[in-house]
Amino acid sequence: MKLKLLFIALIIQGLFLTISVQAQFCAKGGGGFNITPVIGCVGETVQVVSEIPNAKNISYAFNFNRTQLNEPDKKDVTETPSYVYTKPGVYTILQYGSLDGTGVTACKDFTVRETRQPEATLTACENGIVRLTIVNDTIAKAFDQIVIDWGDGSAKETWTLPIGKNLIVNHPYPPGTTPPIVLAGKYLDGSCQKVMSPRVISGAVTPPSLAKIKISGVEMAADGNARIVYQGMDDINTQVLVDKGDGIFVETQKGTSTAGAQSVVITNLNPETVYKFKLSSLNICNNIVESSEVSSLVVKSAATSADETNSLIWTAYSNAAELIKYQLLRDGVVIHETKELSYIDTGVKCGNKYKYEVVAIIEGNVRSYSAPIEAEPKSSAPETIEGANVTVSGENQIETTVAIGGAGLTGTYDLVVERSVANTTSWEKVSGANNQSLTFQDLNVNTTENSYCYRFSYTNACKLSSPEFSQPVCSILLSSNAADLTWTAATPVLGGVGSYGLVQMDQLAAVEDEKPMGLTNTYSVALEQNPATKFQVKAYSLTGNFTSFSNILNFSRDVVLKIPDAFTPNNDGINEKFEVKSYFTNSFSLSIFDRWGALIFQTNDSRNGWDGKDKKGAQLLPGYYIYKVEVEDTKGKKLSRSGGLFLIR
Secondary structure: OOHHHHHHHHHHHHHHHHOOOHHOHHHEOHHHEEEOOOOOOOOEEEEEOOOOOOEEEEEEOOOOOOOOOOOOHHOOEEEEOOEOOOOOOEEEEEEEEEOOHHHHEEEEEEEEEEEOOOEEEEEEEEOOEEEEOOOHHHHHOOEEEEEEOOOOOOOOOOEEEOOOOOOOEEEEOOOOOOOOEEEEEEOOOOOOOOOOOOEEEOEEEOOOOOOOOOOEEEOOOOEEEEEEEEOOOOOEEEEEEEEOOOOEEEEEEEEEEEOOOEEEEEEEOOOOOOOOOEEEEEOOOOOOOEEEOOOOEEEEEEOOOOOOEEEEEEEOOOOOOEEEEEEEEEEEEEEEEEEEOOOEEEOOOOOOEEEEEEEEEEEOEEEEEEEEEEEEEEEEOOOOOOEEEEEEOOEEEEEEEEEEOOOOOOEEEEEEEEEOOOOOOEEEEEOOOOOOOOOOEEEOOOOHHHHHHEEEEEEEOOEOOOOOOOOOEEEEEEEEOEEEEEEEOOOEEEEOOOEEEEEEEEEOOOEEEEEEOOOOOEEEEEOOOOOOOOEEEEEEEOOOOOOEEEEOOEEEOEEEEEEEOEEEOOOOOOOOOOOEEEEEEEEEEEEEEEOOEEEEEEEEEOOOOOEEEEEOOOOOEEEEEEEEEEEOOOOOOOEEEEEEEOOOO
């Protein structure tokens, strides 16, 4: 079915084309005529002679559209069998009329040739050489040959127009004489010669300036190829010269003779060497004209002066007077403009490679590009951390702070924090991966039970690490034994503690007083005078710019008994009585027994002590005795303690 439809479609298309061709006005046929001459020329009369006997109402259209379907417009039709064409080209001549009552037509194509002479300019040198430049336009292209008569008796010269270029011909004359030059286009079949007048060329002009032939760019590549971009001129032979460092310019055999932006590549150069380039052009007078010089640049990596930077230096442009500025490009983007010859790029990160180029911006909109180089930032190794401290910042919360500086410091780093419980040597890492924070909050601690020590090291962005961990810093643990407060002496700050202070607070933790403690680590609370219920130790660093806090100790008002284990009633005024200090009690009882259990002394007043005598006031012998203390606390709870003591005389 599909094949049948395709066949029908092809038949319909063929019929349509047949009808279309038959409908063209030229296609009716039946007519006929001859044309004289066979090939026409602009300005020459063309004659047509009908070959239809007995034809009637014969008319002609000398510029008919062969594909036209209808008869020509009346204004384009004439019964005159002659015509003069004013423009070159290929024309269709239409004949139409009637024969025996039937319309007839005939169409023939007719070529009309150019009769205008080519355009040309004349340039003369002082030495007598002239240059005739024939413009390669549609007029010149119409001719098979161009004939030049130099007017000095020399033989005429016949030239063929080159493809796509002007025809340039030089001719020598005696200096100061330039006779009129006759220029004529020629057809090989000799047609149109009678209706063409040759062009006389005179009025020579001076040679054009070659000032616009100059280098606009030098681009050195990493492979040692230099691309030279310059402006050329038509028909001026221009070549690139290079000075490889010895002050002598040599030919590169690279160049053109075409107008506009040109580009040549000079190979086998060293991208780390400075070269100078210039153009050498030969004008029509055979004089060499040289352009100004443009030198290449070389950029290099210098010794890094700071961590995580790239230090760049480059050669100076050869002609400082022409230099406007340098541009430094990183990865194709301008990052700095200067007249200096160096730059330290701080906008880089370790682990990345960067491509750098330097461009010299030169007067006259000239650019010279160095070959690109790759540079990767480096760093010295980090130093051991010497600035760190620790403090109890809240209930079961410790905060560490680290100061990083010196060599090896980069914009990013991984700060490692390790922790151990005081008095142990087991360290564990507590900071996360790629830690960027100099302050660390440790919430996995019990600050009322233990002191915790921390040490630190870091790895910079260049993957270099501290040679060792810092010295440990440890939190202060404040604890009590009865009325005695003690705190750990391990330093909470690198550099050491200058002094301690004991902070007293009320039940709401409002500070009431701070006692300077120097470098001692104990304090006995005067319970009968001191109403404070909370204490905290505050450490001051030797430098005076840091403080560290211990845990807050909730001082309990439970029963406190201070019982000595010996006394010396020898009348020296020291330790004459066995006294038991009792705090936070409602009742008190002290009993003394000899070693056989006999009661020797008893009192209900804690202010009364045993003086080493029996009930009758006689002094007892030195030796071992037994005490028993019975008290009742503020909540009515009864407590008792007993033990031994020594009487010493």
